[in-house]
Amino acid sequence: MRTIMTLVFAMIMTAAFAGNNGTARQQLDRFTIGLETLQANFIQTIRSPDGSIQDQSQGEIWLSNPDRLRWVYSGEFPEVIVADGTNIWIYDEVLEQVSVKPQSPDASDAPLMILMDASRLDLQFNVTEVGDYEGMQLLELRSRDPESEFERILIGLGDAGIRMMTMEDAFGQRTELVFDDIARNTGLDPVLFTFTPPEGVDVFGEISSVK
Secondary structure, eight states: OHHHHHHHHGGGGGGTTOOSSSOHHHHHHHHHTTOOEEEEEEEEEEEOTTSOEEEEEEEEEEEETTTEEEEEEOSSSOEEEEEOSSEEEEEETTTTEEEEEEOOSSTTTOTHHHHTSGGGHHHHEEEEEEEEETTEEEEEEEESOTTOSEEEEEEEEETTEEEEEEEEETTSOEEEEEEEEEEESOOOOGGGGOOOOOTTOEEEEOOOOOO
8 A cells, every 4th residue: 555655645746845936836847947856855644534643654765767766765664666668666665566657658556757758647637726724836737547545645845845655545544745855957867766576585566668
C-alpha cells in the first residue's frame, strides 16, 4: 500500500519552488517551465479516518525529466522504488523481494510524470482552486479515472513552494506528506535512475524491454 501511494505522491513534488504570487495553479504551471531535475526529503504520515496515526516514515526522492524517478524510504523498513523510463522496480530490503512492472506513460502508476509536462495535467485530472488555508494556497486534483485509488489530492503551496500534500481514499484514510530540503535542477547522476536486482533476491512481475 505504501509503495502504491509513493508513485502517486511523487507527482506533487514537481510543484516545489513555485513563486509566491498568483493562484496555486499558476504557481504550479510556472514552475514546470525549465524543470529538469528535483531532489527533496519527505516525511509521510498515514492516518485512519479518526485521525490516528497508522504509519509514519521518511526518506528522499529524486526526479529527472521526463520520466525518471527514485524514491527511497529509510528507517526500520527500507524500500527503494525506481522508475527507469521502461519499468518500475520496487525493492523491499527486509523481505529481500523485488516486484517489477512496465512503466505506463500516463498517471496510472507514476503520475508525477505528467507534471513534467503540465499541459497533460487536465487530461487526467479535474483541477480546482480551493483557496487559502492556514497560509497556504490549496489545489485539488480529482482523477478522471473512475477506478482511481484516491478520492482527491490536496496540494498546499506556501511562499517558498510546496509545504504539504494530503491524499484521501474512499474509506476516509488520509496520507500526508511534508517536504523540505528541496533542490531544483542540480544535475543528478543518471545511475540514480537505474536498478539491477541484488543477487539472491526474489523477483516478481513483468519486465518490459520496450520503451
